[in-house]
Amino acid sequence: MQKTAFAIFAAAAVAASSASAADLGRPAPAAVDYVKVCDAYGEGFFYIPGSQTCLKIGGFVRAEYRVWKMDTDFAGLYGLNNGIKSPTSNDATTRIRAQLTLDTRTNTEFGLLRSFTEAWYTVDSGRATPSVDLWKAYLQLGGLTAGRAQSFFDFYTGDHYASVFETAHSDSQVNLFAYTVSLGNGVSATLSLEDQTTGNASRRAETLQVYGGNKYPDLVGNLAIAQAWGSAQVMAVAHNNQPYDSNRDKWGWAAGAGVTVKLPMIAEGDSATLQAAYGKGAVSYVAPDSVWTYDFYKQPNGSLDQTVAWSVAGGFTHNWNAKWSTSATVSYLDVDGASLKVFALNKGADSKQVDAGVNLVYAPVAGLTIGAEVEYKYVNFKITDRIKSDGMVGLLRVQRNF
Template identity: 45%
Template structure:
């Protein structure tokens, strides 16, 4: 092939390639794939909802518990369950699932957040299914929190499972409207109005016992919310909080009402010299006319979810005036990481209830708990816990149909977090 022929052939190849390229340009380009993008602004697990600037995190857990109880008369014969308590279970099982949805959007006026936490469970203590429960559901915008959230009074709610005998501390999900003022350097102050009729633990503790003619401890309607405030600090060494609450005692039969109150303080200290995850926590609370801020599992019938509780109430009316009960508690916990996969917590609390003008309902309560948790892979926790409760009634216990109580619960939990 001479030079002229080669030049003509090369021109033909270029022409064919140009025509093919022009044909490709005439075709419509394929649509770009709409991939889910990672949102790292708020930590691990968040992703952008496609087509929006909102970051979403979906999480939760699946839990399986097995409980075994002491079966002494002191355990079984509580309240009106009878002298032998043969209707009470000696073992219980629980299967529980929780779903969490956390949606956050950065706006020109601050962070806009909505959070949902839903529980559904089946456990033998309730004899069947527990329908879906809205544990939490709130909106946050800047410092504002509105909806069902953790009470602004609460600081420390326990290091152990506290699955059956929850130690003495306030641990309430409740409908509220609150605001947090952030001052920098981890220092904040919060105020909140909270509906005492909506808590998952009774914020309006009353007692009906006609045999003792004290059925005049019942609450009337809610006239005022609880007013709650705290000042908190969170830094590298740990965290601390002081808190207070005002709670109205509005009796069904008394001509007047009184205001009860609760005050408390807590501190949690990191102990890196012992281990990376080690912490020590101490907390104390005093209340008058507001017993539930001291302990969440004191209630009206001597039992709580089938367990051993106590006869506590906020007030009673022996004549025509309200007499307020007082209560206090101290609690502490130590959590230690033995290895990267093995941790344990030890927790203890002591609480006392004083029913003012009568000793019939006075008692002391001691709780001691310890567990061992193995996490062989991320998100999985397996381990046993033992829980002990001592109730010491100092008054006329026979009139209440109860005696001093020593009860032990052993349990094993398997939980997958995601």
């Protein structure tokens, strides 16, 4: 019995020894490379394993419910008969949108290397399948910005949601190539070449075959300041007007200035903004959605008559307490339309436009907001006769940011 037990023990020992010897010839398991927090650029960043690049993933999920009230001819005049709203479509509509952002940053010998991507996925009433928009996609190194980004002309784009009716300002994502110089104390200057054919706010709205090919990119410049009291900017653009069937082009331009002042003496996070812009042959830099307005019209003798427009916009945000806030924006737009002599009308497509919006937003927990908003647009449009029309939309928005 003892001999049997000894034999079993010896056999087990030999087997264990053989196994250990075999293990010595195998590579050791790779060490687990845990994700590490990157606190160099603020909250939410982490190191991509195996690299010195920091990544932040963000975005939102939004549900929006709208009710409409407008004059009978407003939708046709304003161009809202695109499935979102028209006199014969629903008076109640919905929009569901998801946003995804990727922000990567790496320190290099040439400065901070950054890339940023923002995509929108949207389903609107009357559309069975989602639309996908590459809203932004750009890279930065030092003062260089290349890709699809916010136009460097833009400063104030409103305080309220402006989900349907945008107030009078420039607010466009465009393909661009820009360089920014920091002058110290929060002051910077930027020069940007921007592709006028790529903006989400139409730089070249087309129905009557007025515009020709894109001959030159827009040249945008700004001087900006951002400090503890708030921010301000002056901006200008040279915008080429190229007619459809002629090489007789002409340069248009626009200029603007805006200031935002923080108001912590009223409540933390409060602010007020005022902005004005003026343009000739560059209407979309003054307002994003003016009615049926072109930068220019070609006359029978081949010359170009350019549209002149100016706008002023202002708004504020007030935090009632930690959970409730209100934002409002109002703007006025005046358009002296280019002459339509080519159609023997001998008058311009003049218009005046008022936009306003106000909301009340509740934030019950961090990252979640529930907001109710009313948006209003009034248009006084003159071409063959004078049309006065207005529209109003009320909406409820529920949004989770992450």
